[in-house]
Amino acid sequence: MTGTRGYHHGDLRRVLLAAAVRVIEESGPAALSLRDLARRAGVSHAAPAHHFGDKSGLLTALATEGYRLLAEALHAAGGDLLDRGVAYVGFAVDHRAHFEVMFRPDLYRCDAHELVAARQRAGDALHSGVAALPEGRPTAQDPQGDALAAWSIVHGFATLWLSGALPPRVGDDPRAAARDVIHRLFPRP
Amino acid sequence: MTGTRGYHHGDLRRVLLAAAVRVIEESGPAALSLRDLARRAGVSHAAPAHHFGDKSGLLTALATEGYRLLAEALHAAGGDLLDRGVAYVGFAVDHRAHFEVMFRPDLYRCDAHELVAARQRAGDALHSGVAALPEGRPTAQDPQGDALAAWSIVHGFATLWLSGALPPRVGDDPRAAARDVIHRLFPRP
DNA sequence: GGCGTGAACTTGTCAATGGAAAGATATGAT
DNA sequence: ATCATATCTTTCCATTGACAAGTTCACGCC
Numbered sequence: 125m126t127g128t129r130g131y132h133h134g135d136l137r138r139v140l141l142a143a144a145v146r147v148i149e150e151s152g153p154a155a156l157s158l159r160d161l162a163r164r165a166g167v168s169h170a171a172p173a174h175h176f177g178d179k180s181g182l183l184t185a186l187a188t189e190g191y192r193l194l195a196e197a198l199h200a201a202g203g204d205l206l207d208r209g210v211a212y213v214g215f216a217v218d219h220r221a222h223f224e225v226m227f228r229p230d231l232y233r234c235d236a237h238e239l240v241a242a243r244q245r246a247g248d249a250l251h252s253g254v255a256a257l258p259e260g261r262p263t264a265q266d267p268q269g270d271a272l273a274a275w276s277i278v279h280g281f282a283t284l285w286l287s288g289a290l291p292p293r294v295g296d297d298p299r300a301a302a303r304d305v306i307h308r309l310f311p312r313p
Numbered sequence: 314m315t316g317t318r319g320y321h322h323g324d325l326r327r328v329l330l331a332a333a334v335r336v337i338e339e340s341g342p343a344a345l346s347l348r349d350l351a352r353r354a355g356v357s358h359a360a361p362a363h364h365f366g367d368k369s370g371l372l373t374a375l376a377t378e379g380y381r382l383l384a385e386a387l388h389a390a391g392g393d394l395l396d397r398g399v400a401y402v403g404f405a406v407d408h409r410a411h412f413e414v415m416f417r418p419d420l421y422r423c424d425a426h427e428l429v430a431a432r433q434r435a436g437d438a439l440h441s442g443v444a445a446l447p448e449g450r451p452t453a454q455d456p457q458g459d460a461l462a463a464w465s466i467v468h469g470f471a472t473l474w475l476s477g478a479l480p481p482r483v484g485d486d487p488r489a490a491a492r493d494v495i496h497r498l499f500p501r502p
Numbered sequence: 503g504g505c506g507t508g509a510a511c512t513t514g515t516c517a518a519t520g521g522a523a524a525g526a527t528a529t530g531a532t
Numbered sequence: 533a534t535c536a537t538a539t540c541t542t543t544c545c546a547t548t549g550a551c552a553a554g555t556t557c558a559c560g561c562c
Contacts, residue, residue: 133540152419154343159519168541170521175539178521227476230341234477247480263497272470272483272490273497277462280469287416288423291436294461301461308452308462309498322511348548357512359550364510368549 137175137185139165144186148221153231158182183225183232184239190222191242198249206306208253209278213302216282224286227279250275257310270310277309278302326364326374328354333375337410342420347371372414372421373428379411380431387438395495397442398467402491405471413475416468439464446499459499466498467491 133139143164147156158179159169176182194215201211216223225231233239254271263270284290285298294301322328332353336345347368348358365371383404390400405412414420422428443460452459473479474487483490 136539152417154417154419157519158521169519170542171540173521227472227478228341228343229477230343262500268482269493269497272479273466273494276469276473276494277466277498278469279473280465280467280471281461282469283416283472284465284468288418289416290461293457304458305462305465308458309466311451325510346548347550356510358548359513360511362550 133165133167133171136165136167136171140172140175140182141186141189144182145219145221148224153183153221153224153228156183180232184234184236186222187226187232187234188236188239188242190219190226191239191246193219193222194226195242195246195249198246198253203253203256205253205257205274205310206303206312208250209274209306210299210303212250212278213282213285214299216286217298220286223282227283261310273309274306277306281305322354322356322360325354325356325360329361329364329371330375330378333371334408334410337413342372342410342414342417345372369421373423373425375411376415376421376423377425377428377431379408379415380428380435382408382411383415384431384435384438387435387442392442392445394442394446394463394499395492395501397439398463398495399488399492401439401467402471402474403488405475406487409475412471416472450499462498463495466495470494 140161143161144156147160156179158172161182162169162172165171172182176185194212197211197215198208201207251268251271254267254274257264257267257270281302282298285294285301329350332350333345336349345368347361350371351358351360354360361371365374383401386400386404387397390396440457440460443456443463446453446456446459470491471487474483474490
């Protein structure tokens with residue numbers, strides 16, 4: 125509730141995070157500037173400090189939000205491991221700013237309270253998908269190894285896609301390409 | 314070949330790159346400062362500009378060196394795909410500074426001439442390993458898909474390892490853990 | 503030997519940034 | 533109405549990247 129143009133912005137925290145997402149999507153996390161965010165929000169350059177303390181505080185909030193969104197996306201994808209893997213890649217593509225920050229621990233305080241909790245939940249969502257694999261497969265006695273392999277392959281595909289390192293031949297539909305790749309790790313009976 | 318303390322440093326370029334590697338390994342690419350590198354090398358704050366133009370020039374040089382080292386490491390690993398995958402992860406762990414910069418195109422000029430060439434060679438080394446897979450496997454008709462899956466899984470594992478996101482249960486030997494993960498993608502006959 | 507050309511490096515400077523300190527203003531509870 | 537607090541502003545400082553102009557050195561050439 126605000127929109128009022130007064131001394132108080134009213135929604136600064138959310139506006140700053142949204143602006144940060146836009147900047148990172150356009151130019152990467154290295155180009156992020158608190159003063160630039162403040163300018164975009166129409167407030168003084170010191171206003172962000174009140175909400176986030178410092179730059180790493182803002183990125184901590186962004187990473188926390190990212191882990192929450194990731195956990196949501198994984199749950200929404202249903203119980204199938206293949207679908208969850210595709211959802212992981214889809215999250216990275218749809219929220220590339222969050223994703224890029226989440227796995228750069230040098231940019232934020234990775235021991236922050238809320239962040240640790242959110243990451244835990246996302247990790248649980250990731251692992252519980254492996255439990256739904258068929259029982260008869262060869263590696264059924266080591267579900268944690270399966271989980272690590274699944275995480276590696278979707279995370280690697282997502283990272284390579286975002287970095288632009290993949291050849292054009294892969295196409296322009298990350299979810300379809302990801303599905304094909306994951307399928308090689310867990311072939312369907 | 315100098316060591317002389319005169320006006321000319323003599324080996325500044327290499328010394329700056331080495332210092333950059335140390336800084337990035339300790340604190341990540343975000344903490345890199347040209348002035349700090351100059352201080353460590355004992356030269357004036359503007360000396361690095363002569364060799365690299367600007368900061369992204371230095372990181373371009375670092376990424377190029379990284380792709381060269383990666384191509385070397387892959388070739389040295391022999392023709393077996395499993396060994397090459399392990400070598401990829403080993404490179405990422407042993408040269409984490411190079412690796413972290415290589416896949417951050419926002420940090421350097423990814424259209425630089427020497428860099429494109431070095432990356433091309435590393436990519437070839439990566440793909441030629443897939444050709445050595447046994448003929449009878451189910452996905453033999455799509456070697457490019459196999460290459461993409463292999464690249465994804467080793468790149469993902471390496472990235473997760475470096476970011477510290479993996480649970481301690483994985484152990485402290487990245488090559489052994491990587492071998493196990495890759496083995497799930499390409500089971501041995 | 504002297505000379506000049508250019509590479510390597512220094513000094514000086516500027517705008518932008520992150521961060522801290524201290525003041526101003528609005529909000530809401532009592 | 534009053535006051536405590538959260539929110540935002542203004543002012544200030546050290547650091548950084550980048551640029552310009554000057555200084556020192558190395559080396560080929562006559």
